[in-house]
Amino acid sequence: MNDNEIKNPDLSETPEVETKPQTPAYTEWRKDAKTLYNNGLPEEEKDWFCDARPQKARKSVQVIEDFLNWARSQSLWILAFGTGCGAIELRPLVTSRYDISRLGMQPRPTPRQANLIMIGGYVSIKTLKRIVRSYEQMQGPKFVVAVCSCAINGGMYWDSYNTVKRIDEYIPVDVYVTGCMPRPEAVLAGFNKLKELIRAGKAEGQNLYAEKFDWYKENQKQVIKDWNMPDYNW
Amino acid sequence: MEQLFKELKHHFAVMELTIKHPDLAFLQVPREQLVSLLTHLRDIKGYTHLVMVTCIDYLEENTFLLTYLLHNYAAKTDLGVQVPLNRAEPVMESIHHLWEQGRVYQRELYEMFGIDFPGSPDVHEPMILEGWQGPPPMRRDFDTKAFSEATYSHRPRDHKEPEEYMKQQLYPED
Amino acid sequence: MESLYPPIVNGKAVYDLNSQKYLRVWQGPQHPGVTGNMSLELDICGDQVIKCNTHVGYLHRGFEKLMERRRYINCFPIVCRICVPEPDTNEYLFAAAMEDLMGLEIPEKALWLRTLDLELSRLASFLMHLGGQSGAFGMGTVAQWTIAYRDYVLDLFEELSGARIYHMYMTPGGVRGDLPDGWIAHARKVLDGAAKLLDEIRHVMLNNVLFKQRAVGLGVITLDMVDRYGIVGPNARCTGLKRDVRKDQPYLVYDQLNFDVETETAGDAYSRTLIRWRETHQSISLCHQILDKMPKTGAVHVTLPNVLHLKVPAGQTYVRAESTRGEYGYFMVSDGSEYPRKLTVRGPSYTHAMALLEDLLVGVNIADVAGLMVSLHTYPPEIER
Numbered sequence: 001m002n003d004n005e006i007k008n009p010d011l012s013e014t015p016e017v018e019t020k021p022q023t024p025a026y027t028e029w030r031k032d033a034k035t036l037y038n039n040g041l042p043e044e045e046k047d048w049f050c051d052a053r054p055q056k057a058r059k060s061v062q063v064i065e066d067f068l069n070w071a072r073s074q075s076l077w078i079l080a081f082g083t084g085c086g087a088i089e090l091r092p093l094v095t096s097r098y099d100i101s102r103l104g105m106q107p108r109p110t111p112r113q114a115n116l117i118m119i120g121g122y123v124s125i126k127t128l129k130r131i132v133r134s135y136e137q138m139q140g141p142k143f144v145v146a147v148c149s150c151a152i153n154g155g156m157y158w159d160s161y162n163t164v165k166r167i168d169e170y171i172p173v174d175v176y177v178t179g180c181m182p183r184p185e186a187v188l189a190g191f192n193k194l195k196e197l198i199r200a201g202k203a204e205g206q207n208l209y210a211e212k213f214d215w216y217k218e219n220q221k222q223v224i225k226d227w228n229m230p231d232y233n234w
Numbered sequence: 235m236e237q238l239f240k241e242l243k244h245h246f247a248v249m250e251l252t253i254k255h256p257d258l259a260f261l262q263v264p265r266e267q268l269v270s271l272l273t274h275l276r277d278i279k280g281y282t283h284l285v286m287v288t289c290i291d292y293l294e295e296n297t298f299l300l301t302y303l304l305h306n307y308a309a310k311t312d313l314g315v316q317v318p319l320n321r322a323e324p325v326m327e328s329i330h331h332l333w334e335q336g337r338v339y340q341r342e343l344y345e346m347f348g349i350d351f352p353g354s355p356d357v358h359e360p361m362i363l364e365g366w367q368g369p370p371p372m373r374r375d376f377d378t379k380a381f382s383e384a385t386y387s388h389r390p391r392d393h394k395e396p397e398e399y400m401k402q403q404l405y406p407e408d
Numbered sequence: 409m410e411s412l413y414p415p416i417v418n419g420k421a422v423y424d425l426n427s428q429k430y431l432r433v434w435q436g437p438q439h440p441g442v443t444g445n446m447s448l449e450l451d452i453c454g455d456q457v458i459k460c461n462t463h464v465g466y467l468h469r470g471f472e473k474l475m476e477r478r479r480y481i482n483c484f485p486i487v488c489r490i491c492v493p494e495p496d497t498n499e500y501l502f503a504a505a506m507e508d509l510m511g512l513e514i515p516e517k518a519l520w521l522r523t524l525d526l527e528l529s530r531l532a533s534f535l536m537h538l539g540g541q542s543g544a545f546g547m548g549t550v551a552q553w554t555i556a557y558r559d560y561v562l563d564l565f566e567e568l569s570g571a572r573i574y575h576m577y578m579t580p581g582g583v584r585g586d587l588p589d590g591w592i593a594h595a596r597k598v599l600d601g602a603a604k605l606l607d608e609i610r611h612v613m614l615n616n617v618l619f620k621q622r623a624v625g626l627g628v629i630t631l632d633m634v635d636r637y638g639i640v641g642p643n644a645r646c647t648g649l650k651r652d653v654r655k656d657q658p659y660l661v662y663d664q665l666n667f668d669v670e671t672e673t674a675g676d677a678y679s680r681t682l683i684r685w686r687e688t689h690q691s692i693s694l695c696h697q698i699l700d701k702m703p704k705t706g707a708v709h710v711t712l713p714n715v716l717h718l719k720v721p722a723g724q725t726y727v728r729a730e731s732t733r734g735e736y737g738y739f740m741v742s743d744g745s746e747y748p749r750k751l752t753v754r755g756p757s758y759t760h761a762m763a764l765l766e767d768l769l770v771g772v773n774i775a776d777v778a779g780l781m782v783s784l785h786t787y788p789p790e791i792e793r
Contacts, residue, residue, distance in 0.1 A: 079438070080438075080440055081437075081438040082444065082445065083445065084445075084467065085489060085492050085573075087444070087445075087492070088492050088493055088573055089573070091536070091555050092555055092556070092558070092559050092562075094552075094555075095552050095555045095556035095559070096552065096556050097556050097559050109439070109440045111438070122469060124465070124466060124467060124468050124469065125363075125364060125365065126363075126364045126465050126466045126468070127437065127445065127466045127467070129364070130436065130437055130438060130466070134438055152389065153388065153389040153391075154386075154388065154389075156485065156486055156489075157469045157470075157474065158382070158388070159378055159379040159382050159474065159477065160378065160382060160469050160470045160473075160474055161368075161371055161376075161378045161381045161382055161385075161470055161473070162363065162371075162468050162469060162470050163469055164386055165382070165386045165387065165388050165389065166386075166387060166388070166389050169387060180574070181571075181572065181573050181574065183572065223385065223386065224365060225364075225365030225366070225367055226364060226365035252723075252724075254508075254723065254724070254725055257657070258725065258726060260724060282635040283635055283638055284638050285638070285726070285735075285737060285754060286737065286739065286752060286754040288739060288750070288752040290741055290749065290750045291750075301739070303726060303737075303739065303754075307651060307656070310656050310657055312726055314724070314726065333635075333636065333637070333638060334636055334637045334638075334759075334763045334764075334767075335637055335638045335758070335759035335762075335763045337763065338758065338759065338762045338763050339758075360465075361463075361464060361465060361792075362464065362465035362468045362792045363465060363468065364465065371470060371473060372472060372473055376473075378470060378473050378474070378477065379477065
């Protein structure tokens with residue numbers, strides 16, 4: 001029995017999302033009434049951030065999609081953001097013993113050049129704000145792997161006032177890896193599972209985020225009380 | 235340590251000496267004499283190292299017991315100076331001019347307990363929590379489990395009995 | 409000609425951030441140049457830092473509050489997660505504080521096993537730090553070597569206790585179990601390999617002209633700063649002070665072991681790295697000594713009566729240990745019930761990363777900020793617990 005994957009939240013169990021607006025044509029996005037307002041930003045900065053919403057990735061012919069998915073799965077660049085305890089098992093992965101570079105992965109310092117973020121363990125509110133920001137700045141197609149049991153259900157900090165109990169209400173997660181800490185082999189198994197999902201075309205975290213953007217944003221704003229950044233940080 | 239206590243009794247109203255080990259003792263001092271006692275200990279008695287500043291919340295007695303732990307490198311002894319504060323208005327004099335790390339400890343105490351240290355640099359800046367709108371979390375009357383259940387949604391549990399479940403998994407024929 | 413740097417009025421630099429000459433940059437939590445999840449808000453003028461504000465709290469889980477809600481034996485798995493890269497010091501201190509309050513004596517062999525565990529954990533932490541130090545200056549080779557070698561030490565831990573990072577080996581009352589068969593031979597092999605690796609590191613990093621040029625004179629700590637800021641550990645020893653908790657107030661079996669306190673006098677990043685390199689050798693030799701002198705037989709733990717409902721007598725105590733960063737302390741207050749009344753963790757990074765770093769970073773180039781921060785060896789999880 002494969003314990004490493006918990007399915008994404010079903011659309012049937014989410015609160016009612018109002019019918020989302022048609023994503024406007026590229027030349028007219030600024031004039032659409034349903035674009036985001038950049039809440040919390042001072043007046044002079046509101047112009048600097050784009051007001052568009054995230055869009056679903058457009059898919060082309062199945063053959064090309066298969067090829068692109070294969071290519072994406074062989075070259076996942078991981079964002080070097082050690083968000084919690086899991087960071088300590090990210091470092092050995094890069095060394096020659098567990099060598100993720102043979103899988104095509106390398107740690108990147110900036111979210112603009114990464115397409116995989118590894119949520120290592122528990123997430124406190126302050127870190128959640130930065131994770132949301134980094135996740136939204138990543139270029140698509142992007143994937144999320146959550147390791148350690150604290151990302152699944154809060155773990156041993158289940159009664160803490162500062163950690164988030166379910167990370168997938170705030171950003172979409174593709175693969176979970178259980179453990180406290182999981183061994184690097186377990187994390188590698190999680191990465192392999194992610195690669196299988198990508199090749200099968202099922203790693204749809206990014207599209208889920210674009211579809212249910214309002215729901216995610218509402219959850220985030222409920223927990224992150226001082227929202228001083230744009231609604232969509234890209 | 236009793237020798238030290240006797241010498242301090244000449245100048246300060248120290249009381250309640252508890253000797254835990256030959257090199258670890260705790261004493262209490264009233265609020266007004268704390269800064270002068272700490273200066274005396276640091277300059278004259280050789281307790282030059284401030285180990286930590288912490289606070290114990292005695293909700294039932296309505297006091298905060300601020301504890302300053304000092305260490306003497308020459309004599310290799312520790313002294314804990316404890317100050318009872320009124321829980322209703324917790325304000326204390328700052329010691330940031332004696333030790334630089336005092337301002338960091340005082341900032342944390344303000345955030346976690348609500349004890350104000352007027353004059354300490356940046357004491358009202360939140361250091362650990364961001365966007366925190368609740369009461370100071372380390373106080374005894376703050377219930378962290380209730381807060382966590384109210385603020386964050388928990389993953390629903392399956393409520394399977396482990397023994398039954400594993401029997402079914404391992405021996406499905408039975 | 410107008411001076412490049414801002415004027416100093418009353419000891420503070422006066423500058424206007426809107427004047428396009430000064431810039432506020434965040435070296436934030438997601439940055440390869442900070443030691444973990446901590447951020448620095450730097451005001452820079454040209455290439456130099458003129459002010460620094462540190463921000464912590466990204467890893468706050470409210471440990472002290474959580475521990476007040478759990479029984480003593482339930483606190484025990486939580487305690488190692490306070491300091492992520494070096495968890496054993498926390499386990500030892502929690503067990504020692506409980507035993508101090510209960511007045512419990514633990515068997516002889518358990519003392520030796522605890523010391524062995526602590527020294528191996530120091531070795532693993534130093535290895536990771538040496539890699540981080542050279543990586544902060546851009547030389548990634550040493551980082552790859554040491555983090556890969558640290559895995560062998562973690563393998564030893566896994567054979568001993570079952571887990572690589574969070575061992576939960578030092579329980580109140582002793583240790584959890586005895587050494588498995590063949591562990592001692594494996595351990596000696598790993599220690600010898602570590603000694604060889606350290607020689608290679610000296611050749612590549614400490615004798616390297618680039619490292620010397622960048623690290624000498626960086627972040628100088630002077631003698632009067634040590635007590636003013638409460639600096640402990642190798643950061644204090646780099647000024648020439650011989651302060652080490654293992655020598656001053658020996659705990660466990662350190663008074664039976666043979667080692668010197670390493671000091672340097674220059675006070676800069678290079679001398680700190682030298683001290684840590686030598687202390688890694690010291691850890692290796694201490695491990696060898698422990699393996700030689702340890703009693704071969706004996707009980708390894710005292711059975712605590714009714715562990716789930718253990719009541720610790722009322723009192724307060726402070727125990728300290730020497731971790732790789734310096735003096736680590738636990739202040740435990742108990743009121744005679746099954747739950748701890750208050751447990752405060754004093755991590756050495758508390759003062760190093762906040763009060764000391766903010767003052768040391770003034771005048772440093774942006775390129776050297778990472779190097780300085782890593783040379784103070786701060787681990788953010790223990791700052792905000």
